[in-house]
Amino acid sequence: MPSSTDTASTAKRGRPGYDQQSVLRIAVDVFNRHGYDATSMGILADNLGISKSAIYHHVPSKGDLLKLALEHALGGLEAILEEPAATSGAADARLEFVLRQTVAVLVDRLPFVTLLLRLRGNTEIERDALERRRTFDHKVAALISAARDEGSLRQDIDPRTVTRLLFGMINSIVEWYKPGGSLSPERLADDVITMAFDGLHSTQH
């Protein structure tokens, strides 16, 4: 973690008071609003209130901003699968852990994951990111299959359908969740797990 002196000196390299992280955060918001393809370095400069050359001081190209942003989203998701709770124990407990953490990363890195989920795959950088996202999805799908084989998940729905519907439910969070509102990230994760595993019917039903 940088000391406040480090942060100040990093900020000083750019103007007015931007460091690479804040340039990146604003760029991601602009990409999400206008679409990556439609965002020029000129539009970015307008939104940052700095010149195009000042942006190049922080990052060599628009593609590099995209790459950094997608790395933040994908790195967060991929790290979940490396956690001990994701790699050992009963498959349904591992699945629950992974889904809960996926919700946490979605909420914590909301604009970054939004960008990832809206990619169209027009450039090499986008296609690489989509490939990494598919790999993540496949690993979660394998966990779902394992939990099903273990007997802890119902057998009467195709695991591929389960995977699609689960991701549909979870990924929708980026479209509607308002950080800082009355629904905390932890509560949201609880609700997702309850709904996905136990369903909406009341237990006395």
Add this chain to the structure above:
Amino acid sequence: MPSSTDTASTAKRGRPGYDQQSVLRIAVDVFNRHGYDATSMGILADNLGISKSAIYHHVPSKGDLLKLALEHALGGLEAILEEPAATSGAADARLEFVLRQTVAVLVDRLPFVTLLLRLRGNTEIERDALERRRTFDHKVAALISAARDEGSLRQDIDPRTVTRLLFGMINSIVEWYKPGGSLSPERLADDVITMAFDGLHSTQH
């Protein structure tokens, strides 16, 4: 239903062999691929293999194509709520009916609903459609609340969160469902209902 003679005479009005419905279907595919804003009448003409003036023979403007397409999506969804099974009986049975039919309309009118779900609201036509979509969503949300008050749905999740997650799950279908594949629309609707109401845990769990 038109006889084959009617269809032939309708087709003859356009060229080469298009009627308004087939122009609309192709236009919707192009809108979904390129985005509505980025699609010009010139791009549409290229995709149809006819001249721009031949398109105007079928429909006065790009906006009219969008309007017709959104009407097809919204009309299908709104009709569900008028069915007797949606308006009388226990709230949880009405909710199940509405969700099942929503899946059926999504699948039956897949490109049209895809277009609706991707709207950005840049024009009056888009904003009107988004308003109608919100009204539909609110009516389903009211059904969820009613089923909860009735005691048939669990009390420990906020009905607003339930509504968001349910629509997230169902709306995702337009992004991954392949019509004509091994998963029938009826089976898909069954799977959505099972997962949403009963959850993924096996009953012996």
